[in-house]
Amino acid sequence: AQTVTQSQPEMSVQEAETVTLSCTYDTSENNYYLFWYKQPPSRQMILVIRQEAYKQQNATENRFSVNFQKAAKSFSLKISDSQLGDTAMYFCAFMSYSGGGADGLTFGKGTHLIIQP
């Protein structure tokens, strides 16, 4: 079974600063997908960024980028120029490729990110 670990329960930074959220995972598979999801107080999970394990290039989406280190099984999220609207719970998640979705997403415990004005 896969596990996902987020070691930072809570982080707080000032608006406009850069923040990095850490995530490590454990799997014996070679092909898989990794995700960062954001959950604001509204409860709705929103995809932030997605990475396919066979791609060496790190995914980026505007102010959001990842540092994917496959050998180290690390998948950190960097948020640049942080904004008040970035305040939310952030979940790192893993999906098996071979499972065909049958195992769903395996989530970490989450990091509560607070952006201070």
Add this chain to the structure above:
Amino acid sequence: GAGVSQSPSNKVTEKGKDVELRCDPISGHTALYWYRQSLGQGLEFLIYFQGNSAPDKSGLPSDRFSAERTGGSVSTLTIQRTQQEDSAVYLCASSLDNRGTEAFFGQGTRLTVV
């Protein structure tokens, strides 16, 4: 609708009663997932449907839980004889396929068992 719709948004029920939670996925999405989110357990995967079929039901917490999907669309999660430990937010998600494409989540149903 444009997104995944779940109903009800909130449900308070008495211990021992049955409840039914509904999920209306995005039209055309073949994959549908149910998750449970609670303070103690975090986010737990419950069950996955590809079309109307659920290949593995072992993620359901107990035999009081059941789920079905009809017409490749709407899904219902039923909890019989609810217990206090069933209190949680139940999230539904759908995706275009089962190949790691983006999963779109509903806003969840907050279930409180009193």
